Amino acid sequence: MRAFGSLDGGGAEPYLSAMAIREILTAPDPRLREKSRPVETVDDGVRALMDDMLETMYKAPGIGLAAIQVGVPLRIVVMDLAGEGEDKKPMFFVNPTVSDQSEESSLYEEGCLSVPEFFEEVERPSRCRVSFLDYHGRPQVLEAEGLLATCIQHEMDHLEGVLFIDRLSRLKRERILKRIKKEQRLAAE
Ligand code: GNR
Ligand code: NI
Numbered sequence: 169m170r171a172f173g174s175l176d177g178g179g180a181e182p183y184l185s186a187m188a189i190r191e192i193l194t195a196p197d198p199r200l201r202e203k204s205r206p207v208e209t210v211d212d213g214v215r216a217l218m219d220d221m222l223e224t225m226y227k228a229p230g231i232g233l234a235a236i237q238v239g240v241p242l243r244i245v246v247m248d249l250a251g252e253g254e255d256k257k258p259m260f261f262v263n264p265t266v267s268d269q270s271e272e273s274s275l276y277e278e279g280c281l282s283v284p285e286f287f288e289e290v291e292r293p294s295r296c297r298v299s300f301l302d303y304h305g306r307p308q309v310l311e312a313e314g315l316l317a318t319c320i321q322h323e324m325d326h327l328e329g330v331l332f333i334d335r336l337s338r339l340k341r342e343r344i345l346k347r348i349k350k351e352q353r354l355a356a357e
Contacts, residue, residue: 196345222260260302
């Protein structure tokens with residue numbers, strides 16, 4: 169879905185066909201460990217990347233995606249927390265920063281498209297404030313709680329090269345990585 173486009177039907181075609189589902193990197197790909205750098209200008213190139221990220225996330229399916237998960241080390245996150253059957257509610261975060269994290273924390277069972285098929289409880293601050301640029305490059309501030317707070321903090325970790333498994337015990341993390349590597353060996357045969 170394009171968030172903007174030509175109004176005449178014929179003219180919209182090339183735009184739609186230009187959208188791309190990108191490959192999602194999976195652990196232990198070293199690119200997932202890179203620290204992403206800030207976006208300088210929210211221009212059409214950045215918006216095209218965000219559109220691709222959104223499509224890639226919907227197809228997966230997932231509720232969030234950081235640019236580094238498609239191999240682009242820029243501080244960009246897309247999210248959509250709408251449930252199945254609900255109207256889509258795409259959110260775009262460029263150069264997000266998190267502040268005022270609550271003392272109170274919550275446990276949430278997290279998954280990650282870059283750590284497919286594993287779900288584990290992670291403890292994070294229950295609430296936080298997120299400052300970012302939106303799809304149009306305009307500054308925004310959001311008070312987040314619940315799943316939104318969990319998801320944005322999970323995505324902020326990606327921008328620093330951190331995966332949710334890094335927040336588990338070493339035993340759990342290594343067990344998951346071992347299973348993923350085994351899965352990848354089998355898939356390569
Ligand atoms: O699709 C996703 N679900 C999810 C569930 C709980 C906490 C975080 C997430 S994000 C994840 C998609 C993803 O990997 N984003 O980086
Ligand atoms: Ni993730």
